[in-house]
Amino acid sequence: MNTNAKQSKRSIDWGHFGTLVVATGWAIWYFLDARSVSRDPENLLVLGPVLALTLLLSSIAVFQAFHADRLPEKLQPERLSRSELGRILALIGSFVIFVFSLPSLGFDGGGALYICLSMALFGERRPLVLILFPLISMVILMTLFQLLVPYDVPAILMPNF
Amino acid sequence: MFFDLEALTASMVLLSNGMDAWFWVVPGLLIGLVLGALPGISITMAMALCLPLSLYMDFFPAMVFLTSVYSGAGFGGSIPAVLINVPGTTAAVATTFDGYPMARKGLHNEALGAALGSAMIAGMMSYIVLFFLIVPMSELVIRMGPLEMLSVALWGLLMIGSLSDGSMARGLLAGCLGVLIGTVGMNTAGYIRGTMGIPELIDGVPDVPALLGLLAASQLFGLVNSKFIVKEGDTRALNGKAILSGFLSVFKHKVVLVRGTIIGIVIGAAPGVGSSVSNLLSYAEAKRTSKDPESFGTGNVEGVIAAESANNSGEGGSMATMLALGIPGGGATAVLLAAFAMHNIVVGPAFVDTRMDMVYAIIINNLVQCLILIPVGFGFIYFASSIVRVPLSYLIPVIFVLASFGAFAIDGTMAGPITLAVFSVIGWVLSRYKYPAPAVVIGLLLGNMMEDETLKTFQLSNGNPWYFLERPGAMVLMVLILASFAASIWAKRKHYV
Numbered sequence: 260m261n262t263n264a265k266q267s268k269r270s271i272d273w274g275h276f277g278t279l280v281v282a283t284g285w286a287i288w289y290f291l292d293a294r295s296v297s298r299d300p301e302n303l304l305v306l307g308p309v310l311a312l313t314l315l316l317s318s319i320a321v322f323q324a325f326h327a328d329r330l331p332e333k334l335q336p337e338r339l340s341r342s343e344l345g346r347i348l349a350l351i352g353s354f355v356i357f358v359f360s361l362p363s364l365g366f367d368g369g370g371a372l373y374i375c376l377s378m379a380l381f382g383e384r385r386p387l388v389l390i391l392f393p394l395i396s397m398v399i400l401m402t403l404f405q406l407l408v409p410y411d412v413p414a415i416l417m418p419n420f
Numbered sequence: 421m422f423f424d425l426e427a428l429t430a431s432m433v434l435l436s437n438g439m440d441a442w443f444w445v446v447p448g449l450l451i452g453l454v455l456g457a458l459p460g461i462s463i464t465m466a467m468a469l470c471l472p473l474s475l476y477m478d479f480f481p482a483m484v485f486l487t488s489v490y491s492g493a494g495f496g497g498s499i500p501a502v503l504i505n506v507p508g509t510t511a512a513v514a515t516t517f518d519g520y521p522m523a524r525k526g527l528h529n530e531a532l533g534a535a536l537g538s539a540m541i542a543g544m545m546s547y548i549v550l551f552f553l554i555v556p557m558s559e560l561v562i563r564m565g566p567l568e569m570l571s572v573a574l575w576g577l578l579m580i581g582s583l584s585d586g587s588m589a590r591g592l593l594a595g596c597l598g599v600l601i602g603t604v605g606m607n608t609a610g611y612i613r614g615t616m617g618i619p620e621l622i623d624g625v626p627d628v629p630a631l632l633g634l635l636a637a638s639q640l641f642g643l644v645n646s647k648f649i650v651k652e653g654d655t656r657a658l659n660g661k662a663i664l665s666g667f668l669s670v671f672k673h674k675v676v677l678v679r680g681t682i683i684g685i686v687i688g689a690a691p692g693v694g695s696s697v698s699n700l701l702s703y704a705e706a707k708r709t710s711k712d713p714e715s716f717g718t719g720n721v722e723g724v725i726a727a728e729s730a731n732n733s734g735e736g737g738s739m740a741t742m743l744a745l746g747i748p749g750g751g752a753t754a755v756l757l758a759a760f761a762m763h764n765i766v767v768g769p770a771f772v773d774t775r776m777d778m779v780y781a782i783i784i785n786n787l788v789q790c791l792i793l794i795p796v797g798f799g800f801i802y803f804a805s806s807i808v809r810v811p812l813s814y815l816i817p818v819i820f821v822l823a824s825f826g827a828f829a830i831d832g833t834m835a836g837p838i839t840l841a842v843f844s845v846i847g848w849v850l851s852r853y854k855y856p857a858p859a860v861v862i863g864l865l866l867g868n869m870m871e872d873e874t875l876k877t878f879q880l881s882n883g884n885p886w887y888f889l890e891r892p893g894a895m896v897l898m899v900l901i902l903a904s905f906a907a908s909i910w911a912k913r914k915h916y917v
Binding site for chain 1: 455458461469586587589590592593596597599600603604607609611612613614637641642644645811812813814816817818820821822824825828829831832834837838840841844845848849850852853854867870871874875878879883
């Protein structure tokens, strides 16, 4: 009994299920939001059928999430150790923080910090490299984009031309 | 006679007298290659950046310079698509599907060589077609109504089915989510949906940052546990022979090349559609008709050839509509139109009637540009390929910062970088659970177009479901689409979970 219960627990891919809940939840919310604006066919002509198809396909995908052990290897998430997954999530997290810090840190400051942190996550430990490479690459990238882009690039150290 | 011999002779005189114009070909190609290879800098932006420079040139040198930038940027977008899975332009999205897997296998030189060969040959073929058929082609294109355009969008969406590796349900679900995301904002009927009160979303989700995030993140975050893009050290070398071998491999896949070129010309000529759709269609058709469709997405050179031939032949198609009708096929030809206007020249039917010599001179010059692209592109590839020798600890952080710059460069607001970050997370989660991120990209790129054309068709037909019977062109396209979809399902019946 206990073994069966453990097996059935193992066969559910909760991460996949959670992803489906979020994706389908957003799709339903989007349709309801559109419907609250107007029920005119010109508003819902495409959204209605696409949502219906989304729900149908989600139900198939939910079935897959609940029978993860029966799926072929290429549909299974890549097996990662805790440290490998942790490094990926740290890289994603640092990128999101970098983007949201751009208005205050600018592309130059934020970019240099992000490159330094990411390099450390990739295993770079030489202090001189961790300081010099981000600085040099940001000077090059900032200069290039300040020349190319017709807008003021947010910056704290390198003023726009 | 398919061409005007007298005008052709006059064009030769024009080309030989204006030798200074030829001087601008190589700089234009190089500028285009560099700008096209920068993620977020679209072909349109590259040309717009160069437009002020052309103000100080005579008319013909200005045209030569700008069309060289156009040709260079068209191919330049494929270089980061192959090397780092980040398309330089939306027209190079499908190039990532097989180009990047080839690079991961150490076949980056071959992939880039094949991309260059396809770009050059397809570009030349499109201009040869343009040379003979400029007027009839533009007349055909102008007859395409919303229903025909809707058929084109559906044809593109059909590709989602062919991208589903393992589970068609997951591929289609990813595509549906992409379509829904693509319709967020105000539609053509004026209804605003799904914006969550964020004013920047009224114009829709910015597609370039979203696709950069989806495609880059789906592959690049996972590389944190690797040292180099190419795993085996000995295959990281720069290899001119391998580039040449990739270039020559194009001749072994003539059908893929010709089909991609035709798709590129026709779709490129249709106003408002452009290469961002044609490369997807061409890829889908190449995979559907391949004897080995399973190898697509894992590093099949045919995928690169299909995508790049359609991408680069679109230039000739959009030039046809612009020169013969004065209608820009996309942003790049709109910039060219502006350049014509700056030199007090109005293109359109009257221009083709009275200045056919100039039209021929532009076409011939573009043909020569395609030839010059071989050595220039070869050198550029050789230089760019060295990226695979850079350790990922240096490369990946710089790529993400570069992508952020590119996302910002689109409109100079934080909407681009924030969209990039949000879609990076979505892209990684989807790829972790084996949902094809490219399917979301296709839905995103075509969702808005599909809704626009559906609404226009609905309005034109007064809701009559049999309206398509009045449009034989659309009927033919619909039959082709249904046949193609049926064939795709039949081929995938084993995986139809």
